[in-house]
Amino acid sequence: GIQVEQSPPDLILQEGANSTLRCNFSDSVNNLQWFHQNPWGQLINLFYIPSGTKQNGRLSATTVATERYSLLYISSSQTTDSGVYFCAVEFVMEYGNKLVFGAGTILRVKS
Amino acid sequence: DSGVTQTPKHLITATGQRVTLRCSPRSGDLSVYWYQQSLDQGLQFLIHYYNGEERAKGNILERFSAQQFPDLHSELNLSSLELGDSALYFCASSVEYSTVGAFFGQGTRLTVV
Secondary structure (H helix, E strand, O other): OOOEEEEOOEEEEEOOOOEEEEEEEOOOOOOEEEEEEOOOOOEEEEEEOOOEEEEEOOEEEEEEHHHOEEEEEEOOOOHHHOEEEEEEEEEEOOOOEEEEEOOOEEEEEEO | OOOOEEEOOEEEEOOOOOEEEEEEOOOOOOEEEEEEEEOOOEEEEEEEEEOOEEEEEOOOOOOEEEEEOOOOOEEEEEOOOOHHHOEEEEEEEEOOOOOOOOEEOOOEEEEEO
16 A cells, blocks of 8 residues: 655754644545644644645645656644644545554644 | 543442543544553554444454444443553544544543453
């Protein structure tokens, strides 16, 4: 099946710093999403980005599908950005679909 | 608010018991997915339903079962619970067959004691 690897596993930032999170995947994908899991456990959609670049405020994402990686950029980080960031790709099964998640990047932003 | 509602939010139960987790998808969404998140296994796919029919199974134990009802809400039944079943259980929904645009509920945190 498809493999999804995220790096770094852990990241500590000072408030105001920028960061780049990476997601590598082993096969071509139709769907790639980035999620943020907040300290209360909720999974929040950040981007649906199977290819190209998107921006939403201080966050942006780029997926280079031909090279099988995606990057999530966080600029001017805030303490509320803390949590776990997951990349997930769609795996098409015989009669259904599933999202395959990476192990996540744990981000801690210190004030 | 993702529009996907899961109840209950927290559940504490004893080993050997049976529980039912409920998921109401976003209005108009036909696909429902269940995931289990544990510290050692990460986010694992359990099962996919589309418009009332089971479509795909992942690493779902035989003690676990699910259904999607005609009104499209779904239930995940966990029986003969073991300590290792303690986890966060998520439901997600999407409009069509694909996971594109899937949104997740807030999860049910199950603790087995």
